[in-house]
Amino acid sequence: MNAPVLAKASASVTSVQWRRLVLPLGLGLLLLGALFNKEVVAAVQTWDASTAYNHCFLIIPIALYLLWDRRFDLVGIQARPMPAVVLLGPPLAFAWLVSERLGIMEGRQLIAITFVELLFLAVLGKRLWWAMAGPLLYLYFLVPFGEFLTPKLQDITTWFVRHGLDTLGVPAYIDGYIIEIPQGTFFVAEACAGLRFLIASIAFGCLYALMMYRSPVRRGLFILVSIIVPIIANGFRALGIVYLGYLLNSAQAAAADHVIYGWVFFSAVILILIALGLPFRQDEISTRSGSASDAEPASPFSMRRVVAVAFGVVVVAAISPAVSAALSMGTLTPVPVASVIDVGPGCIVRPGSGASRVRTQRVVCDGVAMDMGWEAFSPRVTAAPVMAERRRLVSRAATEGLSEDWLETRDGAPSAWRIMRSNDPAYLNAVSIWIDGRPVRPGLAMRARMAMDSLFGATHTPMVVTVTPVVDWDALNGSEFKAAEASVQAFLLAHPGLDRAVGALSALR
Numbered sequence: 001m002n003a004p005v006l007a008k009a010s011a012s013v014t015s016v017q018w019r020r021l022v023l024p025l026g027l028g029l030l031l032l033g034a035l036f037n038k039e040v041v042a043a044v045q046t047w048d049a050s051t052a053y054n055h056c057f058l059i060i061p062i063a064l065y066l067l068w069d070r071r072f073d074l075v076g077i078q079a080r081p082m083p084a085v086v087l088l089g090p091p092l093a094f095a096w097l098v099s100e101r102l103g104i105m106e107g108r109q110l111i112a113i114t115f116v117e118l119l120f121l122a123v124l125g126k127r128l129w130w131a132m133a134g135p136l137l138y139l140y141f142l143v144p145f146g147e148f149l150t151p152k153l154q155d156i157t158t159w160f161v162r163h164g165l166d167t168l169g170v171p172a173y174i175d176g177y178i179i180e181i182p183q184g185t186f187f188v189a190e191a192c193a194g195l196r197f198l199i200a201s202i203a204f205g206c207l208y209a210l211m212m213y214r215s216p217v218r219r220g221l222f223i224l225v226s227i228i229v230p231i232i233a234n235g236f237r238a239l240g241i242v243y244l245g246y247l248l249n250s251a252q253a254a255a256a257d258h259v260i261y262g263w264v265f266f267s268a269v270i271l272i273l274i275a276l277g278l279p280f281r282q283d284e285i286s287t288r289s290g291s292a293s294d295a296e297p298a299s300p301f302s303m304r305r306v307v308a309v310a311f312g313v314v315v316v317a318a319i320s321p322a323v324s325a326a327l328s329m330g331t332l333t334p335v336p337v338a339s340v341i342d343v344g345p346g347c348i349v350r351p352g353s354g355a356s357r358v359r360t361q362r363v364v365c366d367g368v369a370m371d372m373g374w375e376a377f378s379p380r381v382t383a384a385p386v387m388a389e390r391r392r393l394v395s396r397a398a399t400e401g402l403s404e405d406w407l408e409t410r411d412g413a414p415s416a417w418r419i420m421r422s423n424d425p426a427y428l429n430a431v432s433i434w435i436d437g438r439p440v441r442p443g444l445a446m447r448a449r450m451a452m453d454s455l456f457g458a459t460h461t462p463m464v465v466t467v468t469p470v471v472d473w474d475a476l477n478g479s480e481f482k483a484a485e486a487s488v489q490a491f492l493l494a495h496p497g498l499d500r501a502v503g504a505l506s507a508l509r
Contacts, residue, residue: 020303021079021123028119028310035314035321036112042105046144052196053144055203060142066135066210073131080125081309088118089316097320101327101451102444103383109143115317122309134210141203146195153193153231160235161188161242170246177403183245187423190402194234197266201230204270212281222277233269240265327454331378331385335461338505341372344497358393362470365494368487369470379458379508383447386433386462390442393466394431397422406441407492416441417467417492421485426476429468430488436460437503460506467491 033040047056092111099107120136121129129136154177161179165172173180177188205226209219339351343363352360358375375389391398397420407417407430416439421428432439433446436453437460440446450462469484476484492498 021306024303024307024310025119025123028123028314029116031314032112032115032119032317035318036108036115039105039109039112043109043142043144050144050196052146052199055200056142056144059139059203062207063135063138066138066207067132069211070132070135074128077128077131078125079123079128081306082122082125083305083309083312085118085122086309086312086316089115089313090319092118093316093320097323098451100320100324100384101382101454102447103385103387103450104447105384106143106145110140110145113140113143115313119310119313122313123306138206138210141206146199149198150190150193150195153195153198153234154188154190156231157193157235157238158188160232161186161239164236164239165242168243170243172242176405179242181242181246183249186242186245187403188238192238194230194237197230197234197269198227200266201226201270201273205273208274208277212277214282218280218282222273222280225276226273229269229273230266233265237265327380331381331454335376335378335508341374341465341498341505342501343372344495344501347495363491365491368491370488370491371468371470372465373468374463374465374502376506377462379461380454381450381462382454383442383450386450386464387442390431390433390464393464394420394429397427397429399424407489410493414441415439415492419485419488423481426473426481428481428485428488429466430492431464431466434460434463434465434502434506437506439499439502459508460503461508463502463506465502 043056047053092114096108096111099105099111116139117136120132124132158174158177158179162172162174165179165181170181179186179188202223205223208226209222213219213222339359340349340361343349343365347363347365350362350364352362358373360371360373363370363372373393375393377386377389397404399422402420402422404418404420407415407419409415416432417430418432418441419428419430433442434440435446435449436458440449467488469487471480471484
């Protein structure tokens, strides 16, 4: 048999194999999607709500295109199911359960995608999976991951602005993320940290590297450049906006279209990356020739074995969600909570409606009114519902102009009250979380404590408490906004017994 005929026969065998593999792979993906439906829904909601992750809607079409682009590289590679790969499932299932107990959705989503990779590896075999590794690994961009980098990116951007203004000779006073120049004030908000540029650049860099290069070294270097360049570029972008305000003699005029400036600047950066990468392209070189010499001898496999392998991956993946569902049964019983928090002497308390799961009351101290709201949770709840409710209670302040910091106490002791403020539209409130009868700052230690409580129980119910000044937010000017913020801080500092009152309220009776 001559080479062209053998190559055609190999391609035909591969086509037949793919038709036989589509059903178990498709059913496996559907079952995994059903098992991890909360992860899928949370991801899609984040894609829709955050401009940093809008590109995630394109990830699956891009992965499919990359597979199509490599279709000739797959010719002659036979699928060889690997039942032993299922043994990798239990450690992944345990990692998912740890992430679920800690309330880390990104961890759960990453492991869900890893189970998808495991399904393909178990059904296709090592060699065929490796030939498809680029498009398959690109699916990890479906996970909206990276928000934890925002504070560090804000620090880097502020550092660029600080040193850039010094170099340009522009007088500036910088306090945290607030930058004041004679022409006005700028704020390095979370939206200005460059996370959306960074994530989009990395996704583009990986796509470009997969399409233009074959060498792992060149791919790795280009991806590294696509990480470094947008971070530096965003620093120069922020510096440029502040310097433009200095030249225009108006901070407001310079910042008016800063989002447009950002995307124009980012587009220019992407074009520069493309131009830098083109001279080193290798897209004309194939990793496989698709010739007869590369073709493997046909090795028919049992469909029963393929289905069993795919089903085995799904069964192992189902272990942790089943355990989690059993543990969560204890959180369904509502926790009774008093309808009034005793703030202390000298204040008038007017309880609000008790029909909602969030209790409310209005407190008037020395003629200054504050609205307080709180919600109690089961002592066996994990951190995820508590943090979700915290985000919901401060959602009115969580705009692109959000700034936040911890309340500064008079003695310098750490406070668990977080001041959340938005300049456009104007709004602010203070929020705190109580675990085990004391206020705590969100973090890994809090999540670990709640994970242990979810397994062994606790003596107190977790609570989220907010304090909001009673003002007409729509008619507030700048000085009134600062006065409202000062009133919240004064209220919290003047009533240290509030912590003890909430702690006593959270104790189980």
